[in-house]
Amino acid sequence: MTAKTLPFSAEKIKEIVAEYGTPFHIYIEKDIRENARKLVQAFGWAPDFKEYFAVKALPNPYIMKILREEGFGGDCSSLAELILCEKVGITGENICFTSNDTPAEEFAKAKELGAIINLDDLTHINYLAKEVGLPDLLAFRYNPGPLREGGNAIIGYPEEAKYGMTKEQIFTAIEQAKGMGVKRFGLHTMVVSNELNVDYLIGTATMMFELAVEIKDKLGVAVEFLNLGGGIGIPYLPEQEPVDLAAFGQGVKQEFERILVPAGLDHMKICLESGRMITGPYGYLVATALHEKNIYKHYIGLDACMANLMRPALYGSYHHITVVGKEDAPADTKYDITGSLCENNDKFAIDRMLPHIDIGDILVIHDTGAHGSAMGFNYNGKLRCQELLLKEDGTVELIRRAETLDDYFATLDFSRL
Numbered sequence: 001m002t003a004k005t006l007p008f009s010a011e012k013i014k015e016i017v018a019e020y021g022t023p024f025h026i027y028i029e030k031d032i033r034e035n036a037r038k039l040v041q042a043f044g045w046a047p048d049f050k051e052y053f054a055v056k057a058l059p060n061p062y063i064m065k066i067l068r069e070e071g072f073g074g075d076c077s078s079l080a081e082l083i084l085c086e087k088v089g090i091t092g093e094n095i096c097f098t099s100n101d102t103p104a105e106e107f108a109k110a111k112e113l114g115a116i117i118n119l120d121d122l123t124h125i126n127y128l129a130k131e132v133g134l135p136d137l138l139a140f141r142y143n144p145g146p147l148r149e150g151g152n153a154i155i156g157y158p159e160e161a162k163y164g165m166t167k168e169q170i171f172t173a174i175e176q177a178k179g180m181g182v183k184r185f186g187l188h189t190m191v192v193s194n195e196l197n198v199d200y201l202i203g204t205a206t207m208m209f210e211l212a213v214e215i216k217d218k219l220g221v222a223v224e225f226l227n228l229g230g231g232i233g234i235p236y237l238p239e240q241e242p243v244d245l246a247a248f249g250q251g252v253k254q255e256f257e258r259i260l261v262p263a264g265l266d267h268m269k270i271c272l273e274s275g276r277m278i279t280g281p282y283g284y285l286v287a288t289a290l291h292e293k294n295i296y297k298h299y300i301g302l303d304a305c306m307a308n309l310m311r312p313a314l315y316g317s318y319h320h321i322t323v324v325g326k327e328d329a330p331a332d333t334k335y336d337i338t339g340s341l342c343e344n345n346d347k348f349a350i351d352r353m354l355p356h357i358d359i360g361d362i363l364v365i366h367d368t369g370a371h372g373s374a375m376g377f378n379y380n381g382k383l384r385c386q387e388l389l390l391k392e393d394g395t396v397e398l399i400r401r402a403e404t405l406d407d408y409f410a411t412l413d414f415s416r417l
């Protein structure tokens with residue numbers, strides 16, 4: 001069980017609402033830092049551990065700056081994400097550029113920043129060489145194809161994913177790049193998503209450790225780092241448990257000692273590029289109940305919509321909801337909690353048992369710190385909301401203002417109508 005409580009009192013959130021208005025996402029600095037330190041500590045045994053925060057999860061430079069201070073790098077897959085890293089002082093090999101279907105100008109920017117370029121396909125070696133020139137260091141993304149862990153439990157369906165290269169292609173890529181002057185190599189994979197089972201996470205490490213040994217044996221190349229990707233899950237549901245990071249770190253350590261050390265690969269750098277588990281649980285979407293309607297079901301309409309949080313509509317994801325001030329009231333009413341889009345799937349919750357909601361009540365939607373605001377869009381002319389940071393000293397900072405209609409219309413020239 002994960003207690004779905006709020007990190008602020010009802011009085012505090014009402015104060016913040018009074019000052020900023022709703023809707024907004026609010027992120028909790030103290031909790032983000034504490035969690036970041038837990039992760040770093042879990043891999044404290046590793047020769048040179050690095051977490052590259054997946055910028056796409058929460059592309060806000062104020063958050064990225066906090067993570068940089070905690071020793072994190074950035075995982076990027078677009079020009080905008082590279083520029084965000086540059087703006088917060090994450091540069092050089094503190095950036096891992098794990099992109100796919102990549103345009104040349106993005107490779108050029110990654111190279112200019114000295115980022116680790118992680119190629120998604122064998123054909124990209126020549127593309128990169130031709131368009132921007134090969135760097136000294138290259139990483140390759142591995143797609144293991146059909147995967148079974150421990151005999152029967154499937155740890156994902158990599159064969160259905162567009163990413164990465166086959167094992168054969170990884171070998172070819174290293175030989176080819178070596179022949180073209182590349183001197184240093186890394187390997188990457190990402191085979192799980194929102195995974196809470198620590199054994200599957202450790203299984204990714206086992207797979208990559210074995211691959212590194214095979215490459216050393218067959219090609220005589222000692223890969224410098226193994227990036228195990230993102231995909232660590234978070235407990236969206238109250239009955240779920242967070243991943244035990246210490247157990248994850250210890251499990252990877254055992255495999256490191258079992259597989260890499262005897263092979264003479266004991267200097268291997270271990271990397272992650274988690275997004276969700278870094279910020280996901282430490283962000284909240286705060287909205288106000290705007291309308292109530294009772295037809296065949298009971299509906300509460302919020303002043304937020306899918307533009308602010310798409311996951312429930314897109315994936316049917318559960319996001320816990322707390323009605324501020326009614327934390328201890330009985331959850332005796334079944335509601336659909338909706339947004340205002342002309343899209344029937346614009347709902348934050350369906351058939352959710354909640355305390356009776358009055359118009360004007362503040363609703364807090366949990367676990368919006370990753371893939372929340374970031375996935376926002378402007379369908380129906382809806383605007384993305386402001387983002388706030390609750391700082392360690394208890395003050396609140398506006399870290400992104402809300403979009404305005406001027407922003408929305410900025411790409412149109414009405415004067416030529």
Ligand SMILES: *Cc1c(COP(=O)(O)O)cnc(C)c1O
Nearest residue numbers: 054098230231232273274275276
């Ligand atoms: C999305 C993504 C991540 C982050 O995934 P999380 O589920 O947020 O941890 C990391 N690496 C790559 C290549 C991704 O596409």
